[in-house]
Every structure is written in C-alpha cells, then in structure tokens.
Amino acid sequence: MSATVKMENLLKLSAETLAKIDEVVPKYPQKRSAALMVIHLVQDELGAVDDTACEWIAKRLELQPINIKELITFYPMLRENPWGRKHVRVCRTLPCALRGSYGTCKTFEKMLGVKEGHVREDGEYSLEFMECLADCGQGPVVIVDEKTYENIEGERATKFAELLLDGKLDGVEEFKSYEDSLNQQIPKQ
Amino acid sequence: MSEQSPKERRIILKYADDPAYSNRIDCYLRVGGYQNLKKAFAMKPEEVGEEVLKSGVRGRGGAGFPAGMKWKFLDRKSGKPIYLICNADESEPGTFKDRQIMYKDPHQLIEGMMISAYAIGASQAFIYIRAEFHEGARILNRAISEAKDKGFCGNNILGSDFSCDLVVHRGAGAYICGEETGLIESLEGKRPNPRIKPPYFPAVLGLYQCPTIVNNVETLCNVRHIIEMGGEEFSKIGKPNNTGTRIWCVSGQVMKPGYYEFECGALTLGQMIFDVCGGLRPGRSLKAVIPGGSSAKVLRADERFSGTLKDGTAFDWGLGDIPLDFDGPMSAGSMSGSGGIIVMDDTVDIVQAMANINAFYAHESCGQCTPCREGSLWMRKITQRMCSGGARKEDADLLLSVAKQIEGRTICAFGEAAAWPTQSFVTKFKDDFINKASETAENRDPKSLQLI
Numbered sequence: 001m002s003a004t005v006k007m008e009n010l011l012k013l014s015a016e017t018l019a020k021i022d023e024v025v026p027k028y029p030q031k032r033s034a035a036l037m038v039i040h041l042v043q044d045e046l047g048a049v050d051d052t053a054c055e056w057i058a059k060r061l062e063l064q065p066i067n068i069k070e071l072i073t074f075y076p077m078l079r080e081n082p083w084g085r086k087h088v089r090v091c092r093t094l095p096c097a098l099r100g101s102y103g104t105c106k107t108f109e110k111m112l113g114v115k116e117g118h119v120r121e122d123g124e125y126s127l128e129f130m131e132c133l134a135d136c137g138q139g140p141v142v143i144v145d146e147k148t149y150e151n152i153e154g155e156r157a158t159k160f161a162e163l164l165l166d167g168k169l170d171g172v173e174e175f176k177s178y179e180d181s182l183n184q185q186i187p188k189q
Numbered sequence: 190m191s192e193q194s195p196k197e198r199r200i201i202l203k204y205a206d207d208p209a210y211s212n213r214i215d216c217y218l219r220v221g222g223y224q225n226l227k228k229a230f231a232m233k234p235e236e237v238g239e240e241v242l243k244s245g246v247r248g249r250g251g252a253g254f255p256a257g258m259k260w261k262f263l264d265r266k267s268g269k270p271i272y273l274i275c276n277a278d279e280s281e282p283g284t285f286k287d288r289q290i291m292y293k294d295p296h297q298l299i300e301g302m303m304i305s306a307y308a309i310g311a312s313q314a315f316i317y318i319r320a321e322f323h324e325g326a327r328i329l330n331r332a333i334s335e336a337k338d339k340g341f342c343g344n345n346i347l348g349s350d351f352s353c354d355l356v357v358h359r360g361a362g363a364y365i366c367g368e369e370t371g372l373i374e375s376l377e378g379k380r381p382n383p384r385i386k387p388p389y390f391p392a393v394l395g396l397y398q399c400p401t402i403v404n405n406v407e408t409l410c411n412v413r414h415i416i417e418m419g420g421e422e423f424s425k426i427g428k429p430n431n432t433g434t435r436i437w438c439v440s441g442q443v444m445k446p447g448y449y450e451f452e453c454g455a456l457t458l459g460q461m462i463f464d465v466c467g468g469l470r471p472g473r474s475l476k477a478v479i480p481g482g483s484s485a486k487v488l489r490a491d492e493r494f495s496g497t498l499k500d501g502t503a504f505d506w507g508l509g510d511i512p513l514d515f516d517g518p519m520s521a522g523s524m525s526g527s528g529g530i531i532v533m534d535d536t537v538d539i540v541q542a543m544a545n546i547n548a549f550y551a552h553e554s555c556g557q558c559t560p561c562r563e564g565s566l567w568m569r570k571i572t573q574r575m576c577s578g579g580a581r582k583e584d585a586d587l588l589l590s591v592a593k594q595i596e597g598r599t600i601c602a603f604g605e606a607a608a609w610p611t612q613s614f615v616t617k618f619k620d621d622f623i624n625k626a627s628e629t630a631e632n633r634d635p636k637s638l639q640l641i
Contacts, residue, residue, distance in 0.1 A: 027354075027356045028356070029270075029313065029397065030377070030378075030397060032377060032378035032379075033358075033376055033377055033378045034378065035378035036358070036359060036360070036361055036375065036378065037358065037359060039361070040320070040359055040361070061378075063378075067378070067379075070380055071361075071378075071379075071380065074363065074380045074381075074555075075360075075361030075362055075363050076361070076362035076363060076552075077320050077321075077361040077362035078361050078362075092545075092548070093282045093483070093545070093549050094282055094283070094441075094479075094483055094531060094542060094545045094546055094549070094640070095282060095283050095440035095441055095529075095531055097545050097638070097639075097640045097641075098440070098441040098442055098531070098533065098537070098542075098638065098640070099441075099442075100638065102638075102639040102640065102641075103639065130321075130362075131280075131282075131362075131364065131549055131552055131553065132280055132281075132282040132283075132364075132549070133321050134279045134280060134284060134285045134287075134288050134319070134321070134322075135285050135288065136282065136283050136284070136285050136438060136440035136446070136529065136531075137191060137285055137438060137439065137440050137446040137447040137448060138446070138447075139440065139446075143321065146323040146324065147324075178292075179292075179324040181190070182211075182212065182292055182293065182324075182328075183208070183210065183211040183212070183293075184211055184212055184213065184328070185211050185213070186211070186213045186215055187209070187211060187213065187215050187216050187219070
C-alpha cells in the first residue's frame with residue numbers, strides 16, 4: 001500500500017481507542033516501545049490484528065509492518081484471528097494440572113461444544129489451554145474474558161460451565177471471581 | 190485468599206488480606222504510607238543505596254542476587270538517562286505472590302519504586318506486568334494517578350526537584366519476558382529475545398542501551414521497609430545472607446495451598462507442608478517437591494542431603510529438614526527460586542509430571558538458540574510419547590543426553606530452566622522412567638491424574 005493512503009482510510013477505529021492510543025504513545029521515550037500497548041488497544045477493539053491493522057499500527061509508530069507482525073506472531077496473547085465472543089482460558093501448567101485442570105478442560109470442551117484452541121462455529125465461545133496464570137494456590141484457574149475464577153474442578157467445573165452457558169455466572173457467590181473479591185472501595189472516614 | 194497461618198510474620202503482606210483494608214491510597218496513608226518516601230527524600234540518594242546494601246536484601250524474582258549490589262553496578266558516569274523497571278511478569282509456574290501485592294496493596298510497590306528511583310537517579314520508571322493481569326494493570330494505573338495527585342510520583346515529588354514518571358507496560362503472555370534482558374527488548378517494542386552477555390547486567394547497558402535497574406515486585410516493596418527500619422535492622426530479620434521475609438507460594442497436592450510470608454529460615458520445608466499447609470490428603474504419602482518454581486530441580490521425598498554449609502557447619506537433611514531460605518534449597522542441590530513450592534503426592538505419575546513441565550518449556554522457548562529451541566521441543570515430544578503408550582527403556586538416557594546438550598549452551602538461563610527439571614526428574618526417578626516402558630492399560634495406576 002502506498003505511503004499516501006490516509007490513516008483513517010486504512011483502518012476504522014473508534015474515537016475512544018484513538019484517544020487512548022494518542023495518550024499512550026507519548027508516555028514512552030521512543031515510539032517503538034509503545035508497540036505492545038497499541039497492539040493491545042487495537043486488539044481490544046477489533047478482536048485481532050490482521051495485516052491491515054498491522055500496517056496501520058506500523059504507520060502510527062513510524063515503523064515497518066513487519067515490526068508489528070513479528071510481535072503478533074510471537075506473543076501467545078496476540079491474535080491474527082479473533083477468539084469467540086466469550087473466551088475461556090484454562091490453566092494447563094503443573095500446579096493446576098495437579099488439581100485436575102485437564103479434566104476441567106475436557107468438561108468445557110464437551111459442554112461448550114468447542115475443541116481446545118478453537119472457536120465454536122457460531123463464534124459464541126472459544127477455549128484455550130494456557131500456560132501458568134500465576135494463581136497456582138487456587139487451581140485449577142479459569143479466566144473468562146478478563147475475570148479469574150478459582151478451584152474450577154470436577155462437579156464445580158460442570159456447574160461453572162452450565163452457569164456460563166446460561167449467562168448467569170455474574171453474581172453467583174460460589175463462583176465469585178478473584179477480581180470481584182478484592183476490596184477496592186475508598187474507605188469511609 | 191489464603192488462610193493466614195498464626196506463625197507467619199507478614200511485612201509485605203501485612204495489610205493485603207485485612208478486610209478493613211483496600212487498594213486505595215486513603216487506606217495506605219492511614220497505615221503510614223509514603224512516610225518512608227519522605228524519610229528517603231531527606232537522605233542523599235547514595236545513603237538510600239547504602240541502606241539497601243546493608244540490608245542484604247536478595248532479589249525475590251528467582252536468582253537471589255543482592256539488590257544493593259545490583260544497584261552498585263549502575264553506570265553513573267555515562268551521562269545517559271537511568272531507568273528503573275519493575276519486573277511484574279510473574280510467570281514462573283508455581284508463583285503467585287506478586288499478584289497479591291499488586292492487586293491488594295499497589296501503593297506499597299509505588300512507594301518502593303519511587304524510593305528506588307530516587308536512590309539510583311532514574312527519572313523514568315516502568316512496571317512490566319503480564320497481560321493476564323488485566324485488572325492488576327487497571328489497579329496500578331489508578332494507584333499511580335492517586336499517588337500523582339498527592340505528589341508522591343511524577344513531577345517534583347514531595348515538592349522537590351526530583352521527578353520520576355511511572356508507566357505501566359503490559360506484556361502479552363510470553364514467559365521469556367521475565368528474563369531481564371528479554372523484558373527490556375520487549376519494552377523496546379521488539380521480540381523478547383534475551384541479549385547476549387556480557388554485559389552481564391543491564392545496570393551497564395539496558396533499556397535503549399542506557400543504565401537500567403530491573404527488580405522484582407517483592408524486592409522493590411522490601412526497599413520501602415528497609416528505609417523504615419534502616420538497613421541494619423532489616424538485616425536482623427531472617428538469617429545472615431538470607432535477610433528479610435519471603436512469601437512462599439505453595440501449590441499442588443496439600444490440604445491448604447496458598448501464599449505464606451515467613452522470616453527467611455524460620456521454618457523447614459517439612460513444617461511448611463505438614464504444619465502450615467495442613468499436610469497431604471488423607472491416606473496419601475509424599476512423592477516429590479519442587480522447591481522454587483518449575484525450573485528448580487525436583488527433590489525426592491526419601492532423599493538425604495548432606496554436605497557443608499557456607500559457614501562451615503556440616504548438615505545431613507531429609508527433605509523435611511531443608512530450611513526455607515535462599516541457601517537451604519541451594520545446599521540441597523536445588524534452589525528457592527521465586528518461592529514457588531509445588532507438592533506432589535504418591536498418586537502422581539512422575540513421567541506425566543515431567544511431560545507437563547516439558548510442554549511448558551517447549552511452548553515458552555523464544556527460539557533464538559538452537560539447543561534450547563530444538564532440545565525443549567524434543568524433550569516434550571519424547572515425554573509425551575512415553576505417556577501415550579510408546580515408552581522405551583532407553584528414553585531415560587536419551588532425555589538426559591538432550592538436556593545435557595542444552596545446559597550452558599544458550600544465551601540466557603532459560604536453557605538451564607528447561608534442562609534442570611529433566612535432569613533431576615530422570616536422575617532421581619530413573620525407575621519410573623524405565624518402568625514406563627512396561628506399562629500397559631491393565632497395569633497403569635488407576636489413581637493417577639492426567640497431567641499431559
């Protein structure tokens with residue numbers, strides 16, 4: 001693509017994402033350093049970073065598209081194709097495996113109707129067996145989108161998947177996420 | 190949340206699980222927060238560095254290198270900007286301590302970082318946090334803006350002429366970004382291929398080829414407490430050469446896995462497993478323990494460890510007698526690493542556990558050095574085949590030979606991290622690996638859990 005193509009004709013991003021990108025880039029002493037953060041912002045909106053998005057990011061940071069492509073193809077959490085609308089991650093590594101995470105992953109494959117590493121045909125769910133998620137004391141650990149759920153094993157895994165499928169996971173006390181269990185309030189005087 | 194053990198001495202996690210405490214600045218200020226920043230700013234930067242050196246605090250990220258010494262290596266004469274980076278990539282399997290600090294008490298880290306930045310003369314600091322910690326990054330960003338509003342971070346800190354900006358940078362799921370030069374490459378916007386050494390320390394040439402200090406989250410939090418107590422007083426916590434507390438993360442097959450903060454050397458591995466963590470499940474016996482994250486060499490339950498300690502005293506330990514500090518697991522031929530203790534009972538098929546670990550390293554090798562890229566892959570393939578009914582008697586020796594060809598032949602310590610588990614598992618449990626060849630569907634242990 002020629003250098004005369006305008007940024008806005010190359011890729012349509014929301015005003016909010018563009019504002020966030022404009023905020024993050026000047027935080028770094030060198031523009032290239034902002035690459036991962038800009039990729040995250042673009043991926044958060046589009047679900048994946050395809051060749052066009054790569055080109056857009058490269059232009060924005062005054063780099064070559066390959067400088068962005070080589071990051072997308074290296075980092076496990078960067079995507080060339082989007083995951084499903086709900087993305088379920090199960091920790092595979094030893095501490096979680098010792099608490100039954102292989103069983104959890106199988107239960108999810110069966111109940112969500114999607115093979116590990118894939119997106120369900122209707123695009124609703126995707127399932128990923130991930131490496132250590134750093135919450136090993138409460139394994140098996142499951143992350144749905146951005147929330148972390150602990151001790152998801154055996155019967156609990158089945159119940160968890162049922163609630164997830166019914167869209168009723170939020171607010172269920174026994175499956176309160178690590179994030180929702182934190183105290184984030186400004187204390188009263 | 191882990192149930193707190195009555196014998197713990199919580200310094201870093203003192204408020205983390207207090208129900209009346211939150212991760213907001215008002216709570217932190219109420220318990221004396223940022224008072225030590227004021228105290229440090231009344232000192233000369235060199236004096237702050239001197240206190241850290243005197244404290245003897247060793248890095249909590251895995252290598253256990255004295256933090257004060259690392260700071261000493263800083264090239265201050267180059268005239269280039271100096272950078273401070275907090276390694277919050279927490280990704281060594283079995284480790285989950287930095288998460289507790291950042292999610293529950295982020296201001297402690299920010300105070301520790303601003304004191305450290307002042308000491309080393311850094312006007313730009315970064316927190317490199319793993320991308321799986323979505324909420325963690327949000328919490329840190331909010332905490333930084335709270336601290337900026339009150340003049341504890343950013344421009345003209347505490348009204349002085351010292352300024353230091355703090356930026357939260359998210360990784361993208363790669364374990365190799367925990368290696369400090371890989372982290373720096375990643376922060377420069379490149380693939381995180383670790384850099385060739387020398388220079389051995391980024392303190393000489395780091396981010397943008399400028400002097401850079403990279404410290405772990407827990408280490409930087411300790412700096413705040415060192416200033417509060419004074420280096421001398423801090424060094425009295427724990428044992429000589431093993432000062433301060435450590436947050437041990439226990440996972441695997443114990444009744445009460447969790448994070449527990451103890452003075453270094455305050456308890457043994459046996460006390461940790463059987464007393465603090467409530468022991469094993471009913472009817473089970475101990476098979477093996479990995480004492481410092483999955484890269485550490487495995488310890489066999491019935492092993493004896495003997496030799497002479499650094500101070501000249503002879504020791505003869507069983508697994509349960511190993512003191513939990515930096516030097517204990519090291520004397521037993523392994524390491525305390527990042528403090529991740531992974532416990533395995535007699536239901537564990539040791540070859541499957543090995544295959545699980547090998548799959549991790551094969552997935553996470555950056556691919557830069559051939560011995561590591563190819564070796565980790567073949568170790569995964571061999572152990573996976575062994576667990577799928579294709580085991581052969583000669584596989585044990587084959588695995589050892591592959592591991593031997595990785596160790597010492599790579600740019601970074603990932604090579605050792607990938608090779609040591611195989612070397613220790615195969616050497617210490619050789620019978621399990623040899624007997625795998627005669628395993629059939631009929632004689633397989635029905636209790637054993639699928640690990641690969």
